[in-house]
Amino acid sequence: MTMPWSHVDRMIPEYCDGRLSAEDAARVEGHLERCAACRCAAEDFRFASALLTRLPVTKAPDSLWPGILAGLDARDKKSKKDSRFVFLSARRLALAAITVVAIGVAAYWYSSRVPAESWQVSDTTGNAGVDRVAAGQWLQTDASSRLRINVGSIGFVDVAPNSRVRLGTSQASEHRIELEHGEISAQISAPPRLFFVDTPASTVVDLGCAYTMRVGDGGEGRLRVTLGWASLEWRGRQALVPAGAVCQTRQGAGPGTPCFEDASVQLQQALEALDFRNGGSGALDIVLAESRARDTLTLWHLLPRVDAADRGRVFDRIVSLTPPLPPDVSREKVLQLDPDTLERWKEALTWAWIWPLQPTLNGGVK
């Protein structure tokens, strides 16, 4: 390989990994002796390599193997079916055609009896059986009754006593119900944005999760997520709520700022004042002072919500709690609320939200 006098930074990985020929390695070494910039690049590479050794290999869950076998079984069944089809005789093809027509007629007959969009609802207190209820109907539970609504094949919703729910559209691409007041618990296993719960103050959007939504008589709501993530949305205002976090919502104001349930009482009270009672800088002071590393969830949401004058304080607090600032995130871009920059920072901060426990030297948790 010819190597005229020029920087060798592209060869540094192979040089540091010992993958260059002796001749090329000697040339790179010669260059490094004379060039501070490339020497610095080589030091960076070695330092980063040492950092990567701190990443542990994570054991794959034991539960994966049965799922893989199931996938292989499904493949084998399909290939057997396919190979059988090749040998169908003309007589069997005719029989199959008749069967297809019969199934079509039966499906038409069934669909003419059952509303095009209906929900399967059961009384979980045992007072009634399972029924199909057409879209558009209201369901009301009293002080002693509970209902379970099946959400297609993607999950279910439990309706608590003293709740009023309207069943909306139920299609493969969208399932939607309305919670007027009371409480529901949803458990959904599906791609995001297939299941929606409209409430007087916001819409809860499922992102693959389990959660409880409570709506008071005044339309105010509280979302509590127990698994995965959900989003509270109203007129372009959005709050992303992960497992372990809660978010309040008010009519006419939309979703407040999410926070973890184990955040300090002072933080939660100040946040409510900030979101719904014009708490101002005093409330923000308390939120900033009370925040821990995982409360950057709250602080990240506050960036576009606080005044430009306070945004820098929020930025500084996040950086102090979760150093370092990712390389492609700058203070300037964050303060400008550049969407891509905020998204990248969120992705980096997510580690603090996923792995919240930060041991302290005295054995506590920060």
Next chain:
Amino acid sequence: MAVTAAEAEVGPETIDACRRGDRAAFRTVYNAYKDRVFSIALYTLHGNADLAADVTQQVFVKLMNSIAKFRGDSEFSTWLYRLVTNACLDAQRRLKSRSLAVDSNVLETLPDPASLEKAFARTQTAELVKRAVSALPSKLRLAMLLRYFDELSYEEIAVALNCSRGTVASRLNRGHRLLAKSLAHLRGTQGLEE
């Protein structure tokens, strides 16, 4: 990183047995690579253990479905990591189209936070490295993970990432420099001397 004992068992005979549909042989392959495949998916997908588990399952089902196409022109591991890379990038695209989904059980995958100061420092450092790696652009991140977890050669990484060897070197160089810059405050930490 050294080749594991399980990985060493995956020879041409095992691959041939997989081609014939031998599930015991497939289990050998699975045991050899499952943790590294899962780890790469986990670190690529920002710690989302559910998604990493899905990707791992998809990779191994696809591996068995298409192993007849593996002609042995390249190393088996290179071929496998191409499947891993494609599955991770697909999953990441899906992840970007929605908000991040996070598994609360992911805590179980963390090493137990020991109270000893040394272990504490290591845990803290690992945490910072995870975050910094997570913030890197995905193409740089994948090249680094393949180099670190699997010690693939640059040619093998190039095949896995469907790019040239020069591009691999460039991505590794940029990725390592970004990582070093973002964690510069850890320079001099015990065990991290250059």
